[in-house]
Amino acid sequence: MRGQVDAFTYDALPARIVMGAGKRKDVAAEVERLGCKCPLIVTTHEQAALGDDIARQFDVGSTTLFAAAAMHTPWDVTQRALEAAQSARADCVIAIGGGSSIGLSKAIALRTKLPQIVLPTTYAGSEVTPIIGETRDGQKHTQRTLEVLPEVVIYDIEFTLTLPVSLSVASGLNAIAHGVEALYAADANPVTSMMAEDGIAALAESLPNIVQSPDSIEARRLAQYGAWLCGTCLGTVGMGLHHKICHVLGGTFNLAHAQTHAVMIPHVVAYNAHAASDAMLRIARALNARHAWTGLHELAVKLDAPRSLETLGMPESGIERAVELTMQNFYSNPRAPDADALLHMLRQAWRGVPPEPME
Numbered sequence: 001m002r003g004q005v006d007a008f009t010y011d012a013l014p015a016r017i018v019m020g021a022g023k024r025k026d027v028a029a030e031v032e033r034l035g036c037k038c039p040l041i042v043t044t045h046e047q048a049a050l051g052d053d054i055a056r057q058f059d060v061g062s063t064t065l066f067a068a069a070a071m072h073t074p075w076d077v078t079q080r081a082l083e084a085a086q087s088a089r090a091d092c093v094i095a096i097g098g099g100s101s102i103g104l105s106k107a108i109a110l111r112t113k114l115p116q117i118v119l120p121t122t123y124a125g126s127e128v129t130p131i132i133g134e135t136r137d138g139q140k141h142t143q144r145t146l147e148v149l150p151e152v153v154i155y156d157i158e159f160t161l162t163l164p165v166s167l168s169v170a171s172g173l174n175a176i177a178h179g180v181e182a183l184y185a186a187d188a189n190p191v192t193s194m195m196a197e198d199g200i201a202a203l204a205e206s207l208p209n210i211v212q213s214p215d216s217i218e219a220r221r222l223a224q225y226g227a228w229l230c231g232t233c234l235g236t237v238g239m240g241l242h243h244k245i246c247h248v249l250g251g252t253f254n255l256a257h258a259q260t261h262a263v264m265i266p267h268v269v270a271y272n273a274h275a276a277s278d279a280m281l282r283i284a285r286a287l288n289a290r291h292a293w294t295g296l297h298e299l300a301v302k303l304d305a306p307r308s309l310e311t312l313g314m315p316e317s318g319i320e321r322a323v324e325l326t327m328q329n330f331y332s333n334p335r336a337p338d339a340d341a342l343l344h345m346l347r348q349a350w351r352g353v354p355p356e357p358m359e
């Protein structure tokens with residue numbers, strides 16, 4: 001079942017993807033390929049040692065490490081990183097880490113036009129999107145511009161071996177959510193739909209194996225492949241209700257990014273169930289399940305993923321506010337906004353009960 005091939009527009013994004021265990025050894029060659037010599041290396045504080053390790057591929061004194069990337073790309077950190085780039089006369093940025101390190105690298109690229117070489121260590125997918133979210137004066141502002149799309153992505157599977165199982169699960173479900181929403185996007189096209197379905201299937205197959213054997217290179221390889229496919233979908237087509245609601249929940253109640261995605265995706269799929277039947281069939285097929293929403297819920301149970309907003313720290317009193325904010329500037333979504341249904345959905349997700357398809 002391929003789905004209907006209807007009229008479509010497909011904007012492919014430029015990408016150089018290098019994938020494989022041990023591929024971090026190619027970083028210096030990729031920097032040279034871009035005609036650069038003095039990289040600024042960015043990581044989080046916890047991942048600074050990975051930055052030091054990459055720096056050894058370069059002449060002593062030619063690299064600068066900035067190890068202070070933080071969640072949601074705070075502006076004060078970006079300012080300090082920009083100063084570091086300027087005083088080091090950096091000619092490119094190397095980011096190692098998840099969405100936080102990559103967000104900082106994008107923020108630097110936006111202001112300096114420096115090329116980026118990115119080595120992802122989670123499944124969030126930011127490395128293949130032209131999207132940047134930044135926080136300034138307590139407000140998160142997101143924009144889409146090709147100026148932040150990294151020039152080179154090196155997926156070294158070995159970097160993901162240290163990703164704790166709980167974060168691997170949440171991050172993997174975060175990636176699945178990109179694929180799910182791509183399948184019912186208003187601007188879906190046959191290429192991203194193919195990538196989305198294969199990406200969801202790769203993650204649904206590999207995540208249970210990662211839970212069993214976190215050191216399995218095979219499982220990690222398949223998960224990162226799935227994350228790349230789903231991230232590419234996120235970068236290419238528009239996202240719907242799920243991404244809007246996660247944005248609201250993360251921004252208003254400071255909930256953890258990947259875990260919020262993990263809790264919400266089965267519920268949003270149930271909300272959209274009757275408005276996107278072709279996408280639902282493809283999601284179910286990728287999950288090898290009878291229905292898309294039960295398949296996602298069963299996968300979350302199997303992975304022991306977070307399933308309630310309460311456990312993530314959201315106050316029950318915030319549910320109505322979350323619905324109000326979700327209704328504002330509603331993203332394109334197969335099912336129209338319905339405040340009562342959204343309220344019901346969020347109450348279910350808050351309690352952590354299985355999702356129900358809604359008329």
Ligand code: NAD
Nearest residue numbers: 044046072098099100121122124126129131159160162163
């Ligand atoms: P993250 O980058 O914030 O990482 C979470 C924590 O895990 C950090 O402490 C990090 O150092 C650590 N970590 C990461 N990889 C590790 C590994 N392999 N081993 C051990 N520790 C590791 O997490 P994330 O979920 O990848 O990123 C979330 C951020 O990315 C949010 O700010 C989100 O908005 C953004 N994001 C942006 C896009 C986009 O397209 N712009 C896409 C997805 C996420």
